[in-house]
Amino acid sequence: MGMQTTTETTPPSQRPRRGGLRRWLRDLRPASDRLVAGGSLSGLLLRRLRDGVIVLLLVVTVIFFLAHVVGNPALVFAPVDATDEHIAELHRQFGLDRPVAERYWEYLVGLAQLDFGESTWQQRPAIDAVKEALPSTIYLTVVGLGAAAVLGVVPGIVAGARARKPFDKTSNLLSVAALSVPNFWLGLLLILVLGVQLGWLPTSGRFETASIVMPALTLGIVHGGRIFQLVRSATFEEMSKPYVTVARSKGLTEWNILRRHVVRNTGVTTATIVGWEYVRMWGGAVFAIEYVFAWPGVGLLTIDAAHRQDFFVLQAAVIIAGAFVIFSNLLIDMGYQFIDRRIAAS
Amino acid sequence: MSVIVAKRTGTDPGRTSQHRVWSRLIEALGSRGWILLVLFLVLLVAASIVPDVFAPHDHETQNLRARLLAPGESSPDGLHLLGTDSLGRDLFSRMVIGTRLTMFIAVTATLIGAAIGVLFGLLGGYFGGRTDRLLMRLGEAQTAMPMFLVAILLLSLLGPSVGILLVVLPCLVWPIFARVVRAEALRLREETFIEASVATGCSTSTILGRHLLPNVAPRILVLCVVEIGHVMLSEAGLSFLGVGVQPPDTTWGLLISEGRPLLAVAWWLTILPGVLLGITVLVLNLLGRYWESRSGAAG
Numbered sequence: 001m002g003m004q005t006t007t008e009t010t011p012p013s014q015r016p017r018r019g020g021l022r023r024w025l026r027d028l029r030p031a032s033d034r035l036v037a038g039g040s041l042s043g044l045l046l047r048r049l050r051d052g053v054i055v056l057l058l059v060v061t062v063i064f065f066l067a068h069v070v071g072n073p074a075l076v077f078a079p080v081d082a083t084d085e086h087i088a089e090l091h092r093q094f095g096l097d098r099p100v101a102e103r104y105w106e107y108l109v110g111l112a113q114l115d116f117g118e119s120t121w122q123q124r125p126a127i128d129a130v131k132e133a134l135p136s137t138i139y140l141t142v143v144g145l146g147a148a149a150v151l152g153v154v155p156g157i158v159a160g161a162r163a164r165k166p167f168d169k170t171s172n173l174l175s176v177a178a179l180s181v182p183n184f185w186l187g188l189l190l191i192l193v194l195g196v197q198l199g200w201l202p203t204s205g206r207f208e209t210a211s212i213v214m215p216a217l218t219l220g221i222v223h224g225g226r227i228f229q230l231v232r233s234a235t236f237e238e239m240s241k242p243y244v245t246v247a248r249s250k251g252l253t254e255w256n257i258l259r260r261h262v263v264r265n266t267g268v269t270t271a272t273i274v275g276w277e278y279v280r281m282w283g284g285a286v287f288a289i290e291y292v293f294a295w296p297g298v299g300l301l302t303i304d305a306a307h308r309q310d311f312f313v314l315q316a317a318v319i320i321a322g323a324f325v326i327f328s329n330l331l332i333d334m335g336y337q338f339i340d341r342r343i344a345a346s
Numbered sequence: 347m348s349v350i351v352a353k354r355t356g357t358d359p360g361r362t363s364q365h366r367v368w369s370r371l372i373e374a375l376g377s378r379g380w381i382l383l384v385l386f387l388v389l390l391v392a393a394s395i396v397p398d399v400f401a402p403h404d405h406e407t408q409n410l411r412a413r414l415l416a417p418g419e420s421s422p423d424g425l426h427l428l429g430t431d432s433l434g435r436d437l438f439s440r441m442v443i444g445t446r447l448t449m450f451i452a453v454t455a456t457l458i459g460a461a462i463g464v465l466f467g468l469l470g471g472y473f474g475g476r477t478d479r480l481l482m483r484l485g486e487a488q489t490a491m492p493m494f495l496v497a498i499l500l501l502s503l504l505g506p507s508v509g510i511l512l513v514v515l516p517c518l519v520w521p522i523f524a525r526v527v528r529a530e531a532l533r534l535r536e537e538t539f540i541e542a543s544v545a546t547g548c549s550t551s552t553i554l555g556r557h558l559l560p561n562v563a564p565r566i567l568v569l570c571v572v573e574i575g576h577v578m579l580s581e582a583g584l585s586f587l588g589v590g591v592q593p594p595d596t597t598w599g600l601l602i603s604e605g606r607p608l609l610a611v612a613w614w615l616t617i618l619p620g621v622l623l624g625i626t627v628l629v630l631n632l633l634g635r636y637w638e639s640r641s642g643a644a645g
Contacts, residue, residue: 045576055487059496066503175633180575182582182626185602188609192617197611284494288583301586302495306502314499321492 045330054325057324064107069100089233111319117312121305126316129301130237135197135318136206137297140219141286143212145278147220153270154226159228160235161258178225183285187218187292204294222285223277228271231266238262269341275332282325355446375625380636383629389625395448401439402427405596409434414612419440431604444596450625451511451597452578459516460570462524464562468554470524471531472511482528485521493518494583501589511581511590518580519573526569530562572634575627582623 004147082090092095109305116126152175159168178186194214195203202211238244239262247257287299292301305313356602393400403423411435412421421434428438466485497514524570534540535558542629544554584597586606591597593604598619605615615616 029426051487055484056492058484059491063499063503064485066500108454149570176627176631180579180631181601181624182579182586182599182627184583185616185624188602188606188616188620192609201477211600245520280489282492284492284580284583285494287494288356288587289585298495302498303589306587306589309502311503314502317498319493321495325492325511 026326029147038335041300045333047327048330048333052323054058056319056322056326058107060111060319061104063318064104067315068096068103068107075192084161086346088332089111116319117283119305119310119313121308121310121313126310127314127320129313130298130316130320133296133297133298133301134324135315135323136295137286137290137299138324139282140212140295141278142214143216144219144223144281145274147216148223148277149156149274150226151220151224153274156228156231157235157258157266160232161239161262163236163239163252172232175225175228178221179229183222187215187289190214190218191292198220206296211293211295214296215289218284218292223265223281226280227273231270234266234269234273235262238266240283268336268339272336279325279329280331282321282328287332366568367587372442380633381536383633383636386629387623387633390445390449393442394449397442397446401436401442403436403439405435405439405443407435409585412563414608416612417614419620428618429612431612431615432608437601437615438617440596440601441598441622444598444601446590446595446621447508447595448578448581448599451508451515451581451591452574455512455515455577455581456570458512458521459519460523460566462516463520463525464527464559464566466520467524468531468562471528472535472554472558474532481524488517488521489517497580497644498589501584506584508595511584514584515577515580518579522573523566523569526565530565531558534558536559536611542564552600568634568637571637575630578623578627578630582619586624602637621625 011061095103114127116130119129119326122129153287155171159171162168191214193202194201200212201206205211236290243260244257247261250252252260260334287302289295290297290299293305299323302314304310305317347630386457397405402425407423409421409423409430410433412423412430413432415421415426415430416427417427417435417437420430421430423436426436426438426440428436430436431440465482470481497518500514537632540553540557543557548557581590582602585597585599586603588603591600592599602616602623603617605612605617605619609616
């Protein structure tokens with residue numbers, strides 16, 4: 001209403017409806033109103049899945065064009081002293097003299113059949129190497145998220161409820177510090193103190209139950225910092241609502257206000273925060289931490305593959321990890337629908 | 347706000363006078379503390395422009411007799427404030443030299459990412475419609491991808507170099523700028539002054555560049571400060587993993603990586619560059635938060 005720009009002369013609802021791509025483009029909604037006005041649950045999940053697949057396709061396409069059009073795969077396989085004829089021979093063997101479009105289609109079909117190519121370093125299908133590493137990463141991220149939730153949620157609620165008190169100030173500064181230090185460096189610091197100096201915990205690999213403690217703690221500190229900040233501000237905001245003043249004037253103790261009203265009302269927000277943090281974890285920190293602690297997960301595999309120029313393992317790791325994140329995103333969304341029926345009802 | 351005021355004026359039994367002095371000191375530092383933070387950044391910029399003024403030793407001179415000296419120990423060349431590495435090079439001097447590339451990559455990559463994000467955000471927020479939704483969806487979906495792995499893959503495919511880092515790192519930050527600028531543009535396009543500019547016949551580029559951009563500029567600046575820190579961490583991470591900056595170039599992240607094999611023998615090689623990096627990012631974060639809270643209070 002009252003929009004003066006020329007492009008907004010007809011409201012979206014009155015624009016002519018057409019099928020196919022146009023329709024798909026139209027129902028790309030901004031993120032904020034998706035959960036509220038997103039329609040049915042299955043519609044929402046389908047849209048999420050579709051977006052994920054499109055992004056994955058985009059990444060795969062970029063990888064393909066960088067590897068096959070900008071770079072030359074034959075050069076990767078050729079020995080250092082290979083002659084031009086030798087490289088041309090390899091070129092033919094790999095079928096690189098065929099049109100790009102044809103190769104791209106073949107590549108996509110291969111990926112759809114879970115054919116990620118053969119690892120040059122491990123001498124086995126690249127997907128097997130990733131399959132072997134994935135459970136370790138999932139295990140680490142889940143335990144790490146648990147640590148982050150413990151470190152972030154409870155102090156966050158306390159700090160938000162007692163805003164501007166010493167505890168709030170100290171923990172706030174600590175959480176900013178946790179977000180500011182490099183995660184891999186934090187891991188090294190823990191190794192130095194808890195592993196080398198005190199000798200309490202194993203420093204690398206995954207051999208015993210205690211192996212998980214340090215990597216998970218590192219993840220927990222880094223991501224706990226962000227969870228803390230978000231939970232703190234959510235609690236603070238809730239505490240300044242009128243009903244809290246009413247509860248106070250009724251004579252409820254601060255503890256009861258917090259326990260009976262505030263924590264329950266911020267519960268869904270807190271769950272959302274923790275859920276998002278899980279997706280964020282897959283955005284970076286966990287892989288560097290795996291490398292630091294030699295944790296045999298996807299991150300360590302990827303970095304080893306990068307050092308050995310093993311393109312197929314790299315590619316398989318990125319695509320499978322991406323698919324996993326999209327899938328867990330779906331699960332988290334479904335979880336919210338389950339927790340908060342208001343979302344499902346609207 | 348009223349709740350807090352009520353709490354403050356209410357009885358607060360646990361407070362001694364000594365406590366009050368302490369908290370007043372913190373508060374005084376809090377309101378003027380940003381000067382210290384800015385001073386720190388000025389020092390870093392100075393160190394990256396004229397490193398020789400700050401570095402006590404030549405950062406490349408090797409001295410095998412002065413290997414792995416602990417912080418504070420001296421060699422015939424003089425005092426090594428932060429110790430020496432396995433080739434006897436002075437760590438403090440190397441950290442000073444590393445400042446230039448660390449800052450250069452972080453600032454340049456952030457500015458490139460900001461330019462892309464601001465452009466997309468302005469266009470999307472002002473015009474709305476399909477392009478907007480497509481761009482925002484792209485940015486949002488990208489944050490749900492393991493972009494760090496994608497970055498490793500790209501860097502290993504194209505060969506790690508500073509140039510490629512300046513392509514990969516902006517890809518990680520543009521969605522943040524786009525989201526913030528878009529929200530601001532959405533809000534501003536409803537304002538009367540934009541309506542007036544349309545009515546007086548300003549061209550779209552004039553409205554975007556002369557009227558919208560100056561109004562979102564403060565937000566962009568604050569965001570830049572915070573994001574420079576995040577980009578610094580990403581670069582350090584990639585360099586630490588061996589797919590970022592390559593020796594003989596030096597950044598703080600690379601120094602941490604080089605010190606790692608000697609962690610149990612010479613802790614300072616790993617820990618101290620990390621402390622400097624952590625403090626720098628912390629300073630940027632605190633400054634960003636401070637300015638944001640001030641502009642938030644004013645607006």
